[in-house]
Amino acid sequence: MPSNDALSSLRAYLAPIVDLDRAAAVLHWDQRTYMPPGGASARADQLATLSRLKHELAIAPALEELLDAAHETAVEDEDRRLIQVARRDFGRARRLPAELVAELSHARSIGNEVWAEARACRDWSLVVPSLARIVDLVRSVAEHAGYPEHPYDALLDDYEPGMTTAQVSRLFDDLKRDLVPLVQQMAPRSTEGDDACLRRQFDPSEQLAFGLSIARAWGFDLERGRQDQTLHPFCTAFGPDDVRITTRISAEFLSSALFGTLHETGHALYEQGIPRHLARSPLGQAASLGVHESQSRLWEHLVGRSRTFWERNYAELQRAFPAQLGRISTDTFYRAINTVKPTCIRVEADELTYNLHIFLRFELELALIEGRLDAADIPGAWNQGMVDLLGIVPPDDALGALQDVHWGSGLFGYFPTYTIGNVLSVQLWEAAQADDPLVRDEISSGQYGRLLQWLREHVHRHGRQYLPAELVVLATGRELKAEPYLHYLRTKFGALYDGASTIP
Numbered sequence: 001m002p003s004n005d006a007l008s009s010l011r012a013y014l015a016p017i018v019d020l021d022r023a024a025a026v027l028h029w030d031q032r033t034y035m036p037p038g039g040a041s042a043r044a045d046q047l048a049t050l051s052r053l054k055h056e057l058a059i060a061p062a063l064e065e066l067l068d069a070a071h072e073t074a075v076e077d078e079d080r081r082l083i084q085v086a087r088r089d090f091g092r093a094r095r096l097p098a099e100l101v102a103e104l105s106h107a108r109s110i111g112n113e114v115w116a117e118a119r120a121c122r123d124w125s126l127v128v129p130s131l132a133r134i135v136d137l138v139r140s141v142a143e144h145a146g147y148p149e150h151p152y153d154a155l156l157d158d159y160e161p162g163m164t165t166a167q168v169s170r171l172f173d174d175l176k177r178d179l180v181p182l183v184q185q186m187a188p189r190s191t192e193g194d195d196a197c198l199r200r201q202f203d204p205s206e207q208l209a210f211g212l213s214i215a216r217a218w219g220f221d222l223e224r225g226r227q228d229q230t231l232h233p234f235c236t237a238f239g240p241d242d243v244r245i246t247t248r249i250s251a252e253f254l255s256s257a258l259f260g261t262l263h264e265t266g267h268a269l270y271e272q273g274i275p276r277h278l279a280r281s282p283l284g285q286a287a288s289l290g291v292h293e294s295q296s297r298l299w300e301h302l303v304g305r306s307r308t309f310w311e312r313n314y315a316e317l318q319r320a321f322p323a324q325l326g327r328i329s330t331d332t333f334y335r336a337i338n339t340v341k342p343t344c345i346r347v348e349a350d351e352l353t354y355n356l357h358i359f360l361r362f363e364l365e366l367a368l369i370e371g372r373l374d375a376a377d378i379p380g381a382w383n384q385g386m387v388d389l390l391g392i393v394p395p396d397d398a399l400g401a402l403q404d405v406h407w408g409s410g411l412f413g414y415f416p417t418y419t420i421g422n423v424l425s426v427q428l429w430e431a432a433q434a435d436d437p438l439v440r441d442e443i444s445s446g447q448y449g450r451l452l453q454w455l456r457e458h459v460h461r462h463g464r465q466y467l468p469a470e471l472v473v474l475a476t477g478r479e480l481k482a483e484p485y486l487h488y489l490r491t492k493f494g495a496l497y498d499g500a501s502t503i504p
Ligand code: ZN
Pocket: 263, 267, 293, 296
């Protein structure tokens, strides 16, 4: 193949933009793991500098010229997609005035600080002025970025490219219709003691070691990744050959570190599966946050909370914690890790109630963006929504509207990606099994290579070459639908709480 100068020049231009992003990711990772508190101010300056340098490169007229020249000569599919994606990024960055970007970034750092203080004081009124300001700025971002129908489309586009507000609303309505009654039916059947066996003293280093042993068995390569501890667990990648997961250990509750690790491992396997030749290209990233979350949920829930998995691995966990779990049966443990119980806190929610938390956030942020709801009125609307969806009222705003910092950080359009990931995880899981019926057999014998191989082939290797909706059809043969996910939940929790294989 003759070398293509225009394409090579475009790639050479784009690579340092990716480098700056990765360098910022290293600084963020350090900030959230090892940085002493005194480092905060210098770190903010360093991150702001990287972000400014990146923005300058990302909107330079030289980039537009390179894109035009490369467009003339690209023949390979992957090259065409690179140009498409880079043009989309360029267009969006160019449409946002530099002053607006700077103002929003400033408002976000203030928003973050104020949010932490308000949560500590359990006082919503403290965030109202900064949140109102952020909402104004975010609406202005939407107007500049442009959108097909709804300003919220422009915000979603940052996290779930191509997906519209109308599509999210339809999907959520389909889910809500079944999930709300299902939760009402299931929740009363769980009892206070269902997860008691997980609430004992568990040695932190044993917890870390066990979680990591599962991560390795699933395929997390420690030559190209590592695990550290943090307050709010996350996964980040500095390229496919350096992927970091973080875990929060609670000595009193086994679930948080165990399933947190399994969740972040799902994210990490995706990052390690991005092809090396895309590492310094805009294509060398996940297709979207929803697709990313589908990977973490697939490994955490469909593998990690399944009976098949624990029938194989529970004895090993008992050996790690003989005093705590030695007399607890596999069945009791399986039920404990799948207890359905409405809770005020999203990140502590079980598989069944989790999405209800997302529906509430989606409704409220849509109302904020549309101007139907004022920042001051959120706690009232929040508490009413909790009653309608989950039948509980948060005792205070720290356990209510202040629990997630997303809005204070200016992240609007982000919450729906969690539920999109849940729904997609089941659709991918079913497609993998339809393609390779041995996937489940292999898991029951403690092997995970077939499942990982399927995900590598159908999701990971594409990086960001396709829009999420295109990727879903490519991988599963159909567009994203609520039904497979609902069927999975009905079957799993029906069997758990009714002893029947399904409930109506
Ligand atoms: Zn996640």
